[in-house]
Amino acid sequence: MEPQTPVDKRVQACLPVICRKWNLQGMPHLLALVNQFLGPPPRTVAQVCKMNAPILLQRILALDELEPAYSVKKYPEFRHWQFNEGMRNAIRGGYLEVVELLLVSFPSFKVSLEVANAAAIYGRLEIMKLLFTHQATTVARAGINVDQDADNADIIDDPHADFARSSGLVGSALEHGHLELAQWLLPRVDRVSPSWLHAALKSGNLEAVHWVYALPCRYGDPSGVTEAAVQGGNVEILKWLLDHFVGFVDMNVVVSCGHFDTIEWVLTVHRSKCFGLKRAAVEAAGRGRLDIVRFLRRHYQFEAGNPGAIDSAAQHGHLELVQWLHENTTWGCTEAAMDAAAGNGHLDVVKWLHQNRTEGCSKAAMDIAAGNGHLNVVKWLNENRSEGCTAVAIEVAANNGFDDVVIWLIEYQRPTCFPSVRAMDLAAIEGRLKTVQLLAESGMTCTRAAMDGAAANGHLNVVKWLHENRNEGCTTKAMDEAARNGQFEMVQWLHLNRTESCSDAAIRLAVRYGHLDVVRFLREKVHANFVGRYGLVNAMDTAHFDAVVYVCLELGGDIVGALLDFSPTTGHLIGLELRLDISSDSSSEGSSTDMAYGDASSYSETDEMEVDEDEDQDTDWYYAVAIGRCRGIFTRLGDALKHSRGFSYATFKKFPTFDEAHEFLSQYGLRVDHGYHHSGGSRLCGSGDFPDPLHPSSMVAFCGGSALRNGEPDCDAAYACIFPHKRVWDVVQCVGGPWPTSNRAEYLAALSALERANIEDKYKSKVLFIYSDSKLLVDSMSKWIYKWRNNGWRTVNGTDVQNRDILEKLMAAQGNRRVQWCRVKAHTGGRYWEAFLNEIAGDQARAKARES
Numbered sequence: 001m002e003p004q005t006p007v008d009k010r011v012q013a014c015l016p017v018i019c020r021k022w023n024l025q026g027m028p029h030l031l032a033l034v035n036q037f038l039g040p041p042p043r044t045v046a047q048v049c050k051m052n053a054p055i056l057l058q059r060i061l062a063l064d065e066l067e068p069a070y071s072v073k074k075y076p077e078f079r080h081w082q083f084n085e086g087m088r089n090a091i092r093g094g095y096l097e098v099v100e101l102l103l104v105s106f107p108s109f110k111v112s113l114e115v116a117n118a119a120a121i122y123g124r125l126e127i128m129k130l131l132f133t134h135q136a137t138t139v140a141r142a143g144i145n146v147d148q149d150a151d152n153a154d155i156i157d158d159p160h161a162d163f164a165r166s167s168g169l170v171g172s173a174l175e176h177g178h179l180e181l182a183q184w185l186l187p188r189v190d191r192v193s194p195s196w197l198h199a200a201l202k203s204g205n206l207e208a209v210h211w212v213y214a215l216p217c218r219y220g221d222p223s224g225v226t227e228a229a230v231q232g233g234n235v236e237i238l239k240w241l242l243d244h245f246v247g248f249v250d251m252n253v254v255v256s257c258g259h260f261d262t263i264e265w266v267l268t269v270h271r272s273k274c275f276g277l278k279r280a281a282v283e284a285a286g287r288g289r290l291d292i293v294r295f296l297r298r299h300y301q302f303e304a305g306n307p308g309a310i311d312s313a314a315q316h317g318h319l320e321l322v323q324w325l326h327e328n329t330t331w332g333c334t335e336a337a338m339d340a341a342a343g344n345g346h347l348d349v350v351k352w353l354h355q356n357r358t359e360g361c362s363k364a365a366m367d368i369a370a371g372n373g374h375l376n377v378v379k380w381l382n383e384n385r386s387e388g389c390t391a392v393a394i395e396v397a398a399n400n401g402f403d404d405v406v407i408w409l410i411e412y413q414r415p416t417c418f419p420s421v422r423a424m425d426l427a428a429i430e431g432r433l434k435t436v437q438l439l440a441e442s443g444m445t446c447t448r449a450a451m452d453g454a455a456a457n458g459h460l461n462v463v464k465w466l467h468e469n470r471n472e473g474c475t476t477k478a479m480d481e482a483a484r485n486g487q488f489e490m491v492q493w494l495h496l497n498r499t500e501s502c503s504d505a506a507i508r509l510a511v512r513y514g515h516l517d518v519v520r521f522l523r524e525k526v527h528a529n530f531v532g533r534y535g536l537v538n539a540m541d542t543a544h545f546d547a548v549v550y551v552c553l554e555l556g557g558d559i560v561g562a563l564l565d566f567s568p569t570t571g572h573l574i575g576l577e578l579r580l581d582i583s584s585d586s587s588s589e590g591s592s593t594d595m596a597y598g599d600a601s602s603y604s605e606t607d608e609m610e611v612d613e614d615e616d617q618d619t620d621w622y623y624a625v626a627i628g629r630c631r632g633i634f635t636r637l638g639d640a641l642k643h644s645r646g647f648s649y650a651t652f653k654k655f656p657t658f659d660e661a662h663e664f665l666s667q668y669g670l671r672v673d674h675g676y677h678h679s680g681g682s683r684l685c686g687s688g689d690f691p692d693p694l695h696p697s698s699m700v701a702f703c704g705g706s707a708l709r710n711g712e713p714d715c716d717a718a719y720a721c722i723f724p725h726k727r728v729w730d731v732v733q734c735v736g737g738p739w740p741t742s743n744r745a746e747y748l749a750a751l752s753a754l755e756r757a758n759i760e761d762k763y764k765s766k767v768l769f770i771y772s773d774s775k776l777l778v779d780s781m782s783k784w785i786y787k788w789r790n791n792g793w794r795t796v797n798g799t800d801v802q803n804r805d806i807l808e809k810l811m812a813a814q815g816n817r818r819v820q821w822c823r824v825k826a827h828t829g830g831r832y833w834e835a836f837l838n839e840i841a842g843d844q845a846r847a848k849a850r851e852s
Contacts, residue, residue: 046085049102052095057086061105080109087115091124099127103134111135113166120169120185123178128169132188166792167193175199179208192217206237213244235262242270249273251280252736255292263292267299275714278308279734286312290321297329307333308851314349315340322349326356335359342377343368350377354384363387370405371396371728378405382412389413391420392728398435399426406435410442421445429453433462440469448472449697455490456481463490467497476503484509484763488517495525502526513763624661625652630820633661638783693769696725699761701753702824702834703772704841705745706849707735715740718848719749721756722841729756732848745845746774747806750781754813764817773826773838782821785811 045064048057083106090098111131119128167189173182174196192215200208242249251274254263267274277296284292293309310333313321325331338361341349353359361381366389369377381387389409394417397405409417417423424446427435431454451474454462466472479502482490495501502522510518623640624633634640640652655661693700700723707717717740723729731752735745750770757768772778785807788794793801801807824838
């Protein structure tokens with residue numbers, strides 16, 4: 001390193017004063033002296049904006065300008081990321097001076113909707129005024145001639161950039177209690193939105209509710225308005241709303257809040273606006289609120305039975321309430337009452353139902369009780385009931401480590417439990433060595449999934465025991481998953497003691513999740529390959545910068561070009577800039593037809609590629625999807641887009657010949673089979689990329705929804721999500737709200753599937769197959785949802801998208817998970833397996849809707 005030029009001691013003495021008091025923006029010579037004396041700052045623009053340090057921010061911005069042309073900090077995408085991150089951080093802290101400095105330093109950048117929304121959420125009125133002024137100036141500058149204006153070279157196309165007319169800003173300000181800001185924004189937005197009333201109600205600000213209600217707006221369906229007031233717990237707002245607004249109240253929601261006075265007032269004064277009384281009684285029973293159940297029963301006679309009330313009370317162990325309902329109503333119950341009570345260990349309720357009711361129970365009673373470790377309940381059911389159990393009992397008991405239950409089941413329910421091989425597998429996966437030994441001593445067997453799962457979770461004692469005492473062995477998945485989870489000791493042991501080794505996925509997974517010790521071991525001992533630059537993509541996707549540096553050094557070559565080729569938003573490049581000293585000019589070699597879609601990717605320069613998926617265009621081209629939900633080669637652009645949109649860093653490229661597409665995919669380690677055709681019509685290669693949905697290890701869900709009197713205020717709706725390979729995950733629920741519809745039920749069923757998949761497969765390594773007979777659901781998730789989002793949740797006709805709240809949750813839950821949305825033809829009589837399971841889901845949804 002060259003020695004620094006000595007700085008005059010007078011300058012040194014003045015530095016503290018200069019740095020605290022003076023604005024150095026207009027004195028580059030003095031700023032250069034300061035930078036020379038202090039050296040490069042250790043923080044980035046985004047970090048400094050959290051500190052409210054405008055002088056330090058000036059230094060960093062000035063130093064960035066001195067960077068060489070090949071520096072990452074010179075890339076427009078990186079500069080745009082710095083600007084947005086810095087703005088968000090400054091707005092959170094309310095640092096007006098920092099915001100002003102950023103706007104002056106990046107005059108050509110448009111403010112994104114996300115940044116403006118942050119100002120609305122935090123109530124920054126003065127900052128919001130600055131943003132509007134900056135936006136108007138930027139748009140005017142860009143309108144002159146962007147191509148000839150060098151100052152506009154950094155303008156980035158951002159679908160959320162034009163925020164100035166967005167009504168969502170007012171909604172955000174209202175929801176967080178900033179009425180003054182909302183009033184300032186009103187004349188500047190394009191329309192009054194019905195959602196504003198919801199937002200004002202959530203804030204609990206009665207003044208804001210009055211202001212919004214006085215605006216000229218037709219609020220239409222009042223469904224969620226009163227519900228929002230109830231959930232906000234503000235009785236005064238609810239009373240005002242029902243007195244002034246023709247709304248409806250879901251009593252199920254009111255009861256869930258537990259305010260008896262509110263319940264009594266609503267039913268006494270506004271009985272005609274109330275619905276869902278049967279569901280409300282079930283909710284109250286489940287919460288043990290005998291006072292509310294008595295009130296509902298005394299004043300409102302239900303036309304038909306309400307078996308869900310006793311079922312719910314029994315499930316939660318409210319014996320007194322069960323007895324009262326039995327003696328004072330004719331509602332009855334179902335076998336689910338004893339099943340749920342047994343599963344939760346409420347033996348007193350189980351005994352009472354056995355002696356006083358005739359519905360009985362099912363095998364699920366002992367299965368669930370065993371899985372939750374309630375041995376006393378299991379023994380009682382065995383002695384007093386004849387239903388018995390299934391193999392699920394010992395499987396879930398072993399999985400949860402209840403050895404006393406396992407021992408008892410082996411002794412007393414051996415004929416039922418013995419055929420199971422999953423019990424030992426599940427116990428091994430959870431690391432329960434004692435349970436594994438008990439099952440092995442009883443004569444039970446396991447599969448290779450036992451050692452695979454134990455290795456993945458780092459249970460070395462279990463792996464060693466299986467290795468020494470069993471002959472099932474394992475697969476390459478053992479080391480692959482151990483590498484993914486950073487189980488360095490496990491990877492070493494498997495390499496030294498087993499012969500299966502690993503697949504190419506092991507090192508890519510280790511890179512992706514930043515386990516450098518595992519990466520180095522695999523490179524040195526197993527001689528694993530990165531398979532081109534795919535390992536680099538994995539590392540960038542999760543921002544493990546040390547892994548990025550290691551892979552770059554291993555691969556060599558055009559590092560920055562590689563990063564920009566695969567990660568065009570460069571939000572992660574800041575870590576690389578702080579760790580690498582890149583001294584050679586680099587540029588991306590990506591073709592103009594490279595496509596990237598998703599929340600963290602940018603759009604291609606080629607707008608002609610953006611077409612409707614339903615149109616068969618460019619049939620002479622081959623579209624190779626290298627990173628996406630379903631990887632392979634497609635002959636229709638729409639199919640490639642379907643598997644790319646919403647997937648971070650999704651990448652595909654079009655080629656004139658199949659061989660060129662094949663060569664492109666081979667760089668990512670994808671095997672190609674020219675003879676393979678996808679059932680959707682155009683996928684030509686990548687066999688093995690998606691597993692067989694019929695295989696027991698696959699993650700498969702069938703979704704169904706049903707609505708009786710669809711669209712009417714007293715509609716009863718429910719949904720079912722069936723997992724054929726894992727029935728204990730099944731979800732069957734009623735749909736809340738005043739106007740539940742079959743479409744909403746279908747969306748909720750799919751949401752349940754995604755949420756369960758994210759719980760059971762938190763690393764999103766498995767493909768999730770979702771089957772439904774709803775064309776709306778399949779098309780929404782595979783074609784339209786990201787277009788709706790980018791269009792402000794409006795359809796092509798300009799109308800608001802229905803069920804937006806559920807769709808936003810679906811989009812968030814799907815994220816980067818590889819999901820195959822499959823349409824099933826309904827009402828075919830179950831002539832093939834998809835139709836058979838689809839009908840089961842539909843039947844369960846209809847049955848639940850009738851119960852409600």
